Amino acid sequence: MSSTSHRSRVLFVEGSSDKTIIKEILNIYLPHWKITRKRSGSSQPQIDIQDLQGIKNITPDKIFNQLADPNVPALGIVIDADSSASDQWQEICQTCQSVEQLRSISFPNQIPENGFICSVSDDQKFGIWMMPDNRSPGMLETLLSQLIPSDRENLWIHLQESVAQAKRLGAPFRNHHLDKARIYTWLAWHHKPGVWPDTAQRDVFNFDHPQVHAFVDWLKTLYDL
Template structure:
């Protein structure tokens, strides 16, 4: 049987992105689909930013079947440098004639010369450094804010006392520390959204939701 091909596609860095996005979108009122073949979007996990290359983007757009293509990547240490890297890759594609020098705060959405929509979102908010876990920090519910501040302090103190996680992963350490203190402790991040431990409807999350809806015509 031929493999199902979905014309609306999203490229992400890793498994956490792959699992979080459907839960996040469903919690914002859009039914994702009960089965993979019913999903409103096909998400491809690429195994890291370094694998979201010109060749991959070009191949996705040149299939002749892709109508909408999203790229969701982490800013890591510098959102501007990450944007320039993606921009340079995309501008090698003939159907993409122009991209702005800076990514809009609301995320990028353009129409290619071939009539496809392409969108780019740099986690957490297209401006600051960070990653998916930084974005998840925007979902801490109001009643959890005090413990969240304490979790941040504890994670940083642990780093000062010799914890071996990379400094650039401090946001990961903070969110997982906070999750370890919830009921039930140690939920995975997509489960934390699904079971309302995190609040995916906070105002700072809505920018991404609006970008997603606009890109995929939802």
């Protein structure tokens, strides 16, 4: 096992829900992502998922500090596209280009469809993934809305109608948070309302989806897992 397995791979995310769902995806597809101490003293790969509580807190100094740490072989950032993937990409590129270690990096005009990854040095990588798919407007919950199990499609259709009716009756959630309203309603209609699912609750979301596979491939490439 390479020496990097003893070092901390870091992932910045915008919020607690992002952290929870990404951990769930890792548990399903990369169960070795956590540290597992053995009698020999060896350990398995680790990803330190850090909830920065909003994209505004993904700042140049936080990126700089991680890239300056010799014990961080890779830093990844997962953000939401929100209303425009193009605009969000340009904003995060401006943030990154003000970071000393990334000034020489040539960021493309548009984020690659399978996520962005570059080499900062011979032994350090940096990457960006934009939810839901590096192209479409939306957020993590937009991706989750594509993961509804096929045998619950009728319930999902009913839920969408219910949320739309609630909006017409004065529910104050903002239009750009429609996917959030739907997903949190979906969670509330399941075993433990408001609680994010674990691998035992496959009836909540079906993570066997091409877009989830693409995200996992990005994680594997960035973190050498």
